[in-house]
Amino acid sequence: MDSLSRQDRAAGAVVGSAVGDALGAPFEFGPAGVYTARFPDGTGTMCGGGGWDPGEATDDTQMAVLVAQSLLERGGLDLPDLFGRFRRWAAGDPKDIGLQTEDVLTSGDPWDTAAALHFQVNGRAAGNGSLMRAATSAVYFAGPRRPDADARATTMDAARRIAALTHGDRAAWEGTAVLHELIRVALNGADPLAAVPEALADVHADHRERWAAVLAPDWHPDRATEFNGAVWPCLGTALWALRTTRSYEASLASAIDVGGDTDTVAAVTGALAGAVYGLGSIPSRWTGPLHVPLPGYGARVLRTPELISLARQLDDGFTDADPAEIQLP
Numbered sequence: 001m002d003s004l005s006r007q008d009r010a011a012g013a014v015v016g017s018a019v020g021d022a023l024g025a026p027f028e029f030g031p032a033g034v035y036t037a038r039f040p041d042g043t044g045t046m047c048g049g050g051g052w053d054p055g056e057a058t059d060d061t062q063m064a065v066l067v068a069q070s071l072l073e074r075g076g077l078d079l080p081d082l083f084g085r086f087r088r089w090a091a092g093d094p095k096d097i098g099l100q101t102e103d104v105l106t107s108g109d110p111w112d113t114a115a116a117l118h119f120q121v122n123g124r125a126a127g128n129g130s131l132m133r134a135a136t137s138a139v140y141f142a143g144p145r146r147p148d149a150d151a152r153a154t155t156m157d158a159a160r161r162i163a164a165l166t167h168g169d170r171a172a173w174e175g176t177a178v179l180h181e182l183i184r185v186a187l188n189g190a191d192p193l194a195a196v197p198e199a200l201a202d203v204h205a206d207h208r209e210r211w212a213a214v215l216a217p218d219w220h221p222d223r224a225t226e227f228n229g230a231v232w233p234c235l236g237t238a239l240w241a242l243r244t245t246r247s248y249e250a251s252l253a254s255a256i257d258v259g260g261d262t263d264t265v266a267a268v269t270g271a272l273a274g275a276v277y278g279l280g281s282i283p284s285r286w287t288g289p290l291h292v293p294l295p296g297y298g299a300r301v302l303r304t305p306e307l308i309s310l311a312r313q314l315d316d317g318f319t320d321a322d323p324a325e326i327q328l329p
């Protein structure tokens with residue numbers, strides 16, 4: 001693990017998340033064991049299905065790319081710009097879009113109130129939709145080589161702000177903040193699982209206990225109290241998959257085998273596992289067919305080389321910008 005470069009890990013996180021998304025998409029809402037039933041030898045392929053072409057990435061990766069492009073083109077976190085990009089994408093008729101994300105992005109309400117208003121009216125806004133798109137921003141905001149406590153606060157703060165664009169429930173902000181921090185730790189070559197207690201210490205006190213439960217070393221997806229389209233079991237399952245396997249490939253098989261929201265659980269797992277094991281751990285039979293359409297942005301389709309390029313730019317991009325300049329909605 002120590003021989004990997006930071007660039008290997010950054011590209012691993014971004015490509016790893018996209019591969020998980022595309023690999024898991026055909027199994028969405030399937031039962032447990034669905035992946036190993038399809039691929040008994042464990043050597044899964046990008047099989048397509050459920051309306052997805054083999055290797056086609058879904059809304060998870062499409063939104064992660066929009067986050068990356070906004071960060072790079074605006075030179076930092078520009079929340080109104082990012083919200084505008086999300087809205088243009090949502091209006092471009094993507095094949096899939098989370099219910100909550102769609103409600104917020106098509107409400108016509110402004111960027112700084114749309115998610116909060118949705119939460120006020122619906123009372124539920126803790127879907128995994130802010131978690132699924134976080135690989136790119138996690139790489140970007142892990143950038144500054146600051147002392148650990150400062151770097152942790154910076155990346156967790158940025159994660160909350162981006163999550164809050166579409167998710168009014170602070171539980172989603174806090175979970176996305178934890179994922180950002182664990183990816184930061186992995187990019188530094190350390191063990192993200194060992195960093196869970198310190199990340200939890202920076203979680204908002206009202207939410208810490210519930211997050212601590214699903215991120216505990218003995219937690220298992222069978223103990224989930226919600227469908228894994230919710231933010232808690234989604235991140236809990238990703239950590240469980242990372243903890244109980246020894247390779248990028250095996251972590252994705254475990255994650256998808258849990259069933260449910262397989263593309264997003266695998267996208268989150270793949271971001272973490274890709275950062276831990278690096279780009280070279282992701283098989284070419286998966287990166288070859290991988291492609292990311294961008295509805296609302298013409299016919300351009302990103303493939304693995306473009307995602308690697310984005311990851312490199314993100315890793316280099318954030319030097320000393322201050323995301324605290326922009327207030328939370």
Ligand SMILES: [Mg+2]
Binds near residue numbers: 058059060096263264
């Ligand atoms: Mg999806």
